[in-house]
Structure formats: structure tokens, C-alpha cells
Amino acid sequence: MAEPAGSPLGAAQVDHALVARALLTDDRRAFEQLVRRHQGMVRAQLRRLLDGDETKADDLAQETFLLAWRKLHQFRGEARFSTWLYRIAYSCFLQARRSLPKTARDTQENSLDQQTSPRATVELRLDIERAMRQLSDAEQVVLLHVVQLGLSHDEAAYVLAMPLGTVKSHTQRGKAKLRTLLADWQATPQEELGS
Incomplete structure (x- = not known):
């Protein structure tokens, strides 16, 4: 039975076909579709x-896709194409972060303490952001990929270049x-009502 086009398997097949076209015929339009x-x-x-730094995110996304184009021949299909891209993007992020002077890194890490975006006015969101900042860097990055981006533990381990057990431990902790x-x-609602 054929998998529906909107399913993850169908999407993976489309990605693999586009990668093959881009590699075999140097088809830049296929890569543009990716x-x-x-x-x-x-x-x-x-x-x-x-x-939330959209400008820097856009710059690193462009860098990610340039690297992906240059390294497309290294994609072996062992992971989904999106997972492979997440790994390249995470590597670009780490590289950009390492290139910042120590004081700029500290400023970037503490920037949420000094600024609030218009969307961050809801108390729960602010509390979640504060709570996330209290986690270790490893726990934060693992939860970003597993919870917010919806990757499996295996995919997050691949993207972050961490052992699977470490990803599971960071997720659980x-x-x-x-x-x-x-x-x-x-x-509970009864506690909120004072019952």
C-alpha cells in the first residue's frame, strides 16, 4: 500500500528524490525545492x-543551506534530510557562538533578562523562559530539539552528536x-477557585 504524500515517509521519499536529482544532474532547482x-x-x-534573534537566525540559515549544497554528496540517507539539515544548522550555531568574544557570549546568554518581546507578555511564557534558563546548556539544547522541534531521541542524538543515552538522560532530567x-x-482548577 502506498504511503500518502503528506506522511513523513512520503516527505522523506520526496526529499530523497530531490537530493538524487540535485546530485546526479547538478539540478539547482531541485535543491531550491529542498x-x-x-x-x-x-x-x-x-x-x-x-x-529570537531573527536577523542572526536568517544569516545562519543561509549559511546552513550553503553548506548543505556544498556537502550534499555527504548525505547518505541514514537519517531524514531534515535531521541532517538540523545537524548542519546546529553546527553553524556552535561555530558562530564560538567566534563571539566571551563578553558578547555572556551578553547574548543574558539578553532575555534585559528585554522582553511583545509576544512574551504572557506570564506562563515568561516563567517557562526563566525555568529553561535554569537548566544546563545541554538540557536546554536537548529539550529544544526533542520537545520543541519534535525530533526523536535518535534524531536529536544525531543532530547534537551526542550518545543516545546522554540525550535521554538530559531529556528526563x-x-x-x-x-x-x-x-x-x-x-488544579479546584485549587485555583479556593475549594
């Missing part, structure tokens, strides 16, 4: 890693810490 299919997800990943830090938001 970019259109995945640019939103890559930009979203980078925006989250960069605390990070979620447990968030439950504790956000315990006040877990009140």
Missing part, C-alpha cells in the same frame, strides 16, 4: 537557539527540573 521545504524549520531551530520549577502552574 530549501523551500525546510527553510522554515531550520530558521525556527536557529531562532530558538539564538533567543530537564523535564523533571521544569516540572519542579513550574509546579505553581500545575494547580
Whole structure:
């Protein structure tokens, strides 16, 4: 039975066909289709890693796709094409972060303390952001990929170049810490009504 075109398997098959076209015939239009299919997800990943800095995220997304074009022959299909792109994007993020002077890195990491975006006015969102900042860097980046981006533990391990067990441990520890830090938001409706 054929898989529907909208399913993940159908999407993976389309991606593999476009990669094959781009590689076999140097078809830049096929690669442009891959970019259109995945640019939103890559930009979203980078925006989250960069605390909402859209300009820097767009720059790194462009760098990600340039690298993907140059290294397309290295894509072996062992992971989904989107997972492979997430790994390149994460590497670009790490490289950009390493190239910042230490004071700029500290400023970037603390930028949410000094600014609030118009969308961040809801108390829950602010509390979640504060709670996330209390997690270790590894727990934050694993939860970003597993929870927010919806990758499996295997895919996150591939993207982050971490052992699978480490990804699972960071996920479990990070979620447990968030439950504790956000315990006040877990009140039942009766408790909120004072019953």
C-alpha cells in the first residue's frame, strides 16, 4: 500500500528524490525545492537557539543551506534530510557562538533578562523562559530539539552528536527540573477557585 504524500515517509521519499536529482544532474532547482521545504524549520531551530534573534537566525540559515549544497554528496540517507539539515544548522550555531568574544557570549546568554518581546507578555511564557534558563546548556539544547522541534531521541542524538543515552538522560532530567520549577502552574482548577 502506498504511503500518502503528506506522511513523513512520503516527505522523506520526496526529499530523497530531490537530493538524487540535485546530485546526479547538478539540478539547482531541485535543491531550491529542498530549501523551500525546510527553510522554515531550520530558521525556527536557529531562532530558538539564538533567543529570537531573527536577523542572526536568517544569516545562519543561509549559511546552513550553503553548506548543505556544498556537502550534499555527504548525505547518505541514514537519517531524514531534515535531521541532517538540523545537524548542519546546529553546527553553524556552535561555530558562530564560538567566534563571539566571551563578553558578547555572556551578553547574548543574558539578553532575555534585559528585554522582553511583545509576544512574551504572557506570564506562563515568561516563567517557562526563566525555568529553561535554569537548566544546563545541554538540557536546554536537548529539550529544544526533542520537545520543541519534535525530533526523536535518535534524531536529536544525531543532530547534537551526542550518545543516545546522554540525550535521554538530559531529556528526563530537564523535564523533571521544569516540572519542579513550574509546579505553581500545575494547580488544579479546584485549587485555583479556593475549594
